Amino acid sequence: MLNETAMAALEQTGATEPEKRIRDRSATERAILKAAKNLLAEEGFQNFGINAVARRAGCDKQLIYRYYGGLDGLVEAIGADLGNWVKDRIPEDTGGMFLLTYGDLMERLSLLFLEALRDDPLMRRIVAWEISENTEQVRRLSEARSKALGLWLDRMRGSLTPPKGIDTAAVNALIFASIQHLVLSAAAGGQCAGLVLKNGKDWEKAATALKRLVRGVYG
Amino acid sequence: MLNETAMAALEQTGATEPEKRIRDRSATERAILKAAKNLLAEEGFQNFGINAVARRAGCDKQLIYRYYGGLDGLVEAIGADLGNWVKDRIPEDTGGMFLLTYGDLMERLSLLFLEALRDDPLMRRIVAWEISENTEQVRRLSEARSKALGLWLDRMRGSLTPPKGIDTAAVNALIFASIQHLVLSAAAGGQCAGLVLKNGKDWEKAATALKRLVRGVYG
DNA sequence: CCGGTCTGTCACCAATCGGTGAGTAACAGT
């Protein structure tokens, strides 16, 4: 992979070493996984393939087959990290405010999720992948993600009792769906349903609208 | 393209004609466009390419270059049809009910949009395409779609005045985003954020949740 | 030192992709 550049460097300077790859399996595995995640985050799933990952990782694709059993295994490894997403990207505390009602909770969670998704290109790509394809790969990824999200939601709810007479599962699904689509659409084209979403001010308006929506159902 | 099968038929029966393609440019153009739309609707944008469209249309890909100027032109032709989508798929009348308030209107529009999107695989693929890629192709498609949607929204609103003090643009964007993501997610994996969406009963629950959401903000 | 295992590289495969240039068959005008 880097042979050409390395050779060129050698010919030019005659000093620099050929940048030999060290023999460290776990390091290579980590490099591959990292390359895959970065590639997926930056390029999207359209050009996500064995060759592209190997190229970015700077190693031969054969190693991906050996260490991960191909792309499927690699994707699964990515999914394994997804369980830590919530823990990594979303603060545990309640931001110093007391969440007295279910409405308080959902408002806070919605805004947290909005921000977290906005800041994580990889997760955005995965969500986009989920609704664009229906392969086994994606299904596993999707499962891991929704499970992690559900656990987070349960944990944050704590002992708060949801309001009676409302199908919270359906309503919350709609709320989170709206957040996901808003963020994805904005990331792709800078707008959503005609609503421009580029600078911070635009997002503030979206956030207040979201709050209003949540408060509308949950009071 | 059908030469092989035609030849085989000839060898077997010795009677059937070689299924010769008639020389009718406009018919061929229509066949190509139809093939492209069907292909996009059924297979998605992953395998949407010149070769695949030509294969499905049963003609040579050269004709796509000649008649549409390549895939871009073909996509643009698809986008041109998008303006008629609302007219074709969404009923004009108010369903026999009087829409007195803005809330009445938005509830009705939301449900109409939900159903229409659920029934149109092509439109679903386009929406999924929009949030997955950001090429010029998709941008034009997206533009045509959002413009048609906006016109429909304006027309249906009529002389109804939106409520004061609410950023209806942002709120409506969120509502429509939730619908789109819900439908796309369901079409891909049969569920959305853990909410199963398969049989009619599931969708009824989603519809009531949507109504509740809309009524929450708009009363 | 020798032999085997582990890590990494390389060359090659068939298939498919988008794209093009040349050719053929049917038609229309004269």
Add this chain to the structure above:
DNA sequence: ACTGTTACTCACCGATTGGTGACAGACCGG
């Protein structure tokens, strides 16, 4: 009937894809 245009097909191009088998060198136990 000759001619030019239109509609269409075919063969080929280079590039890239996923995938595999063979090989080279480092390391380690004997």
